[in-house]
Amino acid sequence: MAQSYFIWNGIDCRSKGVIMRGPAPIVRAEERVKHVELPGDAGDLTETEGDNIYNSYIQTASISVRGAQNVRSIYRWLRGAGYVTFSGEPDRKQKARVIGAITLNRVSRNMDHWAGEVQFYCQPFKELLREEKVTLTAAGSVRNNGDVTCKPMWKVTVASGKTSISLTAGGNTIAVTSLSGGDVIWLDSKTMEVFNSDKTELLTKNSTGEWPVLLEGANTVTGSNWASVEIEKRERYV
Numbered sequence: 001m002a003q004s005y006f007i008w009n010g011i012d013c014r015s016k017g018v019i020m021r022g023p024a025p026i027v028r029a030e031e032r033v034k035h036v037e038l039p040g041d042a043g044d045l046t047e048t049e050g051d052n053i054y055n056s057y058i059q060t061a062s063i064s065v066r067g068a069q070n071v072r073s074i075y076r077w078l079r080g081a082g083y084v085t086f087s088g089e090p091d092r093k094q095k096a097r098v099i100g101a102i103t104l105n106r107v108s109r110n111m112d113h114w115a116g117e118v119q120f121y122c123q124p125f126k127e128l129l130r131e132e133k134v135t136l137t138a139a140g141s142v143r144n145n146g147d148v149t150c151k152p153m154w155k156v157t158v159a160s161g162k163t164s165i166s167l168t169a170g171g172n173t174i175a176v177t178s179l180s181g182g183d184v185i186w187l188d189s190k191t192m193e194v195f196n197s198d199k200t201e202l203l204t205k206n207s208t209g210e211w212p213v214l215l216e217g218a219n220t221v222t223g224s225n226w227a228s229v230e231i232e233k234r235e236r237y238v
Contacts, residue, residue, distance in 0.1 A: 002087070006061055006120075008098075009082035013063070016077060017070055021062040021115070024088040028238050029054035029124030052148040054124035054238060058099070059086070064107070064115040071104050071114055078102060084120050085129065092237060095123040125236040134231045139222040142169070144214040146235030151189035151213055155230040158183040162225035169221045172210035176203065189213055190234065 004020040006013050013020060032053045036045045065074055081097040097120070104116040125148070134142050144150050149170065158165055160181040167174055167187065176185060176194055184197035189211040194203040212221075214233060221229065 005087045007085040007093075008078060009080075009084075011077065016074060017065055017067070018074060019064045020087075021064055024061075024086040025059070026086075026088040027057060027059055027122070029057050029122075031055075052238075056121060056123050059084075059096075059120045059122050061086075061118050061120070062115070063104075063118060064113065065104065066114070067112050068106075068114065074104070075102060078118050084122065089126065091129055092126040093129055094126045096120040124238060126238070128235060128237075131233060131235060134233065135228060136221060136231070137228045139220065141218050142214060142221050142231060142233070143218050144216055144233060144235055146216065146233075147238045148236050149213050149215050150234045150236055151211070152234050153232040154187040154189070154212070155232075156185050156187060157227045157229075158185070159225050159227045165223060165225045166209075167212050167221070167223040167226070167229065169212035169219055170215045172212045173223075174207055174209040174211055176207045178203075178206045187212075 003014070004022065004024040006020055006024065032049050032055050034047045034049075036047060038045055065071065078098050081095070083093040084096040085093045098118060099121045100119045102116060102118050104114040107113055107115045136142070154167060156165055156167065158179050158181055162181050163179050164175060164177040165179065174187065176187070179185065185203060186195040186197075186199060187207075188195070192204070192211050194207050195201065196203060221231070223229070
């Protein structure tokens with residue numbers, strides 16, 4: 001069986017001389033629910049906070065390293081926040097923070113061998129390490145292969161001679177005015193902001209409507225007055 005590993009902020013644990021002991025599990029986050037007891041009746045009522053609302057969770061990695069001189073180096077590396085990838089899902093990453101104390105104990109009298117655990121407090125959704133961007137030059141279909149609705153980044157090129165654009169996806173339409181033909185603008189459905197081509201000027205005040213999203217599965221992307229739309233889908237997985 002292949003050796004388990006994790007990658008923290010772009011650094012593979014194996015390149016630091018760290019061995020991950022045991023398998024790397026594939027975890028699906030717990031749905032956030034509330035259980036309400038029913039007075040005078042058995043059981044309870046389960047209430048959710050909404051669609052696709054999940055809790056963060058702790059994933060523990062058992063590790064070992066040789067050489068007392070490497071222990072401090074490992075401590076300096078395994079701290080703060082960033083992205084973690086586990087070998088169970090090598091094509092995905094998720095936001096996380098290293099939490100709790102990390103204690104590496106010497107486990108062999110004959111060898112300078114140290115072992116312990118590190119805990120990653122993981123956000124529930126995972127992202128692809130590499131996601132291909134999709135470009136449309138006319139209305140077309142775009143597929144969201146993720147497990148939940150995603151909120152893309154849209155790079156829109158305004159058609160020649162036009163001063164406004166509209167973009168529709170997932171049942172939502174947004175319009176942006178005060179433009180010029182050939183302009184390139186960015187529409188961020190996650191932060192609900194519009195930027196100019198080099199993202200130095202905020203154009204959100206010129207927008208109206210609902211922010212386009214990609215629902216699970218196939219989506220039709222339409223609109224008016226744009227020459228092309230490049231889509232960074234930002235698919236999310238549980």
